[in-house]
Amino acid sequence: MNLRRKIAVTVSAVAMTVGGGILTAPPAAAxxxxxxxxxxxxRSTLYRTMEFSxxxxxxxxxxxxxxxxxPPWSGIKSYRNNLPVKSTLWYYYGSAGWSSAPVATIGVGGAxxxxxxxxxxxxxxxxxxxGDAKPWDHL
Structure with a gap:
């Protein structure tokens, strides 16, 4: 085998090894x-950093x-509701009390x-x- 052919084969082998390693690298955060x-x-997008379950x-x-x-927290960035009931989010206005209705609803199976x-x-x-729980009855 001549020198040029040996170099070409070596470069090809290295390229396939490096390329294969890149293709099989695991995701940065699952x-x-x-x-x-x-x-x-x-607390993070893409269902990372579960803070509550x-x-x-x-x-x-x-x-x-x-x-x-x-504030000062960053809020809910992603969610999954695998419960058989809805989930609701509420505001609290201090001395003025709770929001009169949920400010957001996460339906059954919602994500x-x-x-x-x-x-x-x-x-x-x-x-x-x-479910049907209200913050003024539970907190």
């Missing part, structure tokens, strides 16, 4: 699965306790990998409730 019969709320079908929680409330371009409620809400 999503965190949400179990069946759970509501899962994530519940299987309760009638209760409410302060999102600040899970680093998911409005979003990125809430940042949508409804502001996912960034600013203070509580999440499951």
């Amino acid at each position: 999503d965190e699965p949400c179990a069946s019969n759970k509501l899962c709320l994530y 519940t299987g309760s079908v009638s209760d409410c929680w302060w999102l600040d306790a899970y680093n998911l409330g409005g 979003s990998s990125n809430t940042t371009g949508g409804h502001v409620a996912f960034a600013d809400s203070e509580t999440v409730c499951t």
Whole structure:
């Protein structure tokens, strides 16, 4: 085999090895699965950094306790609702009380990998409730 052919074969082998390594590299961050019969709320888009998970079908929680409330936290960036009931987000106006209706609803089977371009409620809400629970009855 002449020198040019040996160099060409070597370069080809190196290129295939490097190219194959790039094609099989794992993703930088994998999503965190949400179990069946759970509501899962994530601090990051693409279902990463799960901060809250519940299987309760009638209760409410302060999102600040899970680093998911409005400022200074970054809010809910993605979610999955595998519960058999809806989930609702609520505002609390201090002495003025609670919002009169949910500011957002996550339906049964609802999911979003990125809430940042949508409804502001996912960034600013203070509580999440499951089923027909209301924050003034549970918090």
